[in-house]
Amino acid sequence: xxxxxxxxxxxxxxxxxxxxxxxxxxxxxxxxxxxxxxxxxxxxxxxxxxxxxxxxxxxxxxxxxxxxxxxxxxxxxxxxxxxxxxxxxxxxxxxxxxxxxxxxxxxxxxxxxxxxxxxxxxxxxxxxxxxxxxxxxxxxxxxxxxxxxxxxxxxxxxxxxxxxxxxxxxxxxxxxxxxxxxxxxxxxxxxxxxxxxxxxxxxxxxxxxxxxxxxxxxxxxxxxxxxxxxxxxxxxxxxxxxxxxxxxxxxxxxxxxxxxxxxxxxxxxxxxxxxxxxxxxxxxxxxxxxxxxxxxx
Numbered sequence: 001x002x003x004x005x006x007x008x009x010x011x012x013x014x015x016x017x018x019x020x021x022x023x024x025x026x027x028x029x030x031x032x033x034x035x036x037x038x039x040x041x042x043x044x045x046x047x048x049x050x051x052x053x054x055x056x057x058x059x060x061x062x063x064x065x066x067x068x069x070x071x072x073x074x075x076x077x078x079x080x081x082x083x084x085x086x087x088x089x090x091x092x093x094x095x096x097x098x099x100x101x102x103x104x105x106x107x108x109x110x111x112x113x114x115x116x117x118x119x120x121x122x123x124x125x126x127x128x129x130x131x132x133x134x135x136x137x138x139x140x141x142x143x144x145x146x147x148x149x150x151x152x153x154x155x156x157x158x159x160x161x162x163x164x165x166x167x168x169x170x171x172x173x174x175x176x177x178x179x180x181x182x183x184x185x186x187x188x189x190x191x192x193x194x195x196x197x198x199x200x201x202x203x204x205x206x207x208x209x210x211x212x213x214x215x216x217x218x219x220x221x222x223x224x225x226x227x228x229x230x231x232x233x234x235x236x237x238x239x240x241x242x243x244x245x246x247x248x249x250x251x252x253x254x255x256x257x258x259x260x261x262x263x264x265x266x267x268x269x270x271x272x273x274x275x276x277x278x279x280x281x282x283x284x285x286x287x288x289x290x291x292x293x294x295x296x297x
Contacts (some may be wrong), residue, residue, distance in 0.1 A: 029214050030221040032071035036232040037111035039072040040165070055199050055206050062116055062160075062213055071221050075110050110165045112232070116213070117159040154204055155179040156212035160220050162231070171231050172223045176215030178208050238270045241281070242297040249289035253278035259289035268296075 041063055050058055059078075066074050084107070091102045156178050162171040200206035224231050243266045248258035253275035262268070266283070268291060273280035278290045 028218075029065045029069045030071060030218045031069055032221065032225075034070075035073045036071060036224055036229060037073070038075050038108055039066065039112045039114050039162075040075050040077045040110035041066070042113055042115040053203065053205050055203070055209070058116065058209065058213065061200060061210060062114070062217070065214060065217050066114070069217070069221065071224070072112070072114075073108075075108050077110070112171065113163040113165055115161040115163060117161070154208045156205075156208045158209070158212040158216045160213070160216045162220060162224075172220060174216045174219035174223060176212050176219055178212040178215060238272060240267050240269050241279075242267055243291075243295060244297045245295055247291070247295045249281070249283070249287065249291055250278075251289060253280075253290050255292065260287055262291070262295075 041059055048057075050056065063074060066072050087096075087102050088104065090096050091100060096102060157175070158177075159173060159175045161173045163169070164171055200210040243262050243264055246264050247262050248255075249260050249262055249268075251257045251259055260283070262283075268281035268283055271280045271282065271288070275290075277293050279293060279296075280288070280290050282288050
């Protein structure tokens, strides 16, 4: 993995990684030989605080980091998904040519959600800017938002949380705090090469925020790698099924002796055993038996 920045001190406190950066340079990102799973990025919210700084939506910035790192496979749940749904609708209406191979059951599931938060402090001591605090939490509440930045001190505090999409369990969280008085990026580089993300290179507050997100993403990946992949095991209980009709739960994998009656709409939970067209299941009380797949939704 690439090291994050030339002058970094890091400590672990309350499960979060705090990174203090003395000299902010072009923000490197980690590199992985293989992805640890698929991930969907939580949509940015919180009042579009980035517009006050003439920045793009940070969602695009984080997506770029994830894609370039190769540590997760990014699945689109935004505009790309909507376009795909429109394409499927065209196929169902018969408008697409024969053999287009666009239809149901083709989307890749997200193993994880990546949820970003940002709290950035603007301490105006230069006398020419607007004093205040930027408190944009992308996944939470919105604090004070300032309309311009002309300061002698800039600070960004970012958090990235990785959530198991099947269980809702927060797998790990990484936090990075970047503070810089004299920010200097080289011409071009990572952000310069990313279409539509140039403002994160062209402005001081943009550079600080970009570096903070790069630092928190790197810290998150380091935690995943240190766990040997244990943090990204997406084990979850098997999908539950709903009874489509009134029927019976049987003692074996055939319609024979009944264990109990099942009503339409009841939920059953597969154990993982299957024989032919019959699944072994439990009801919510723990009663064990077999049901036909033909009786399930």
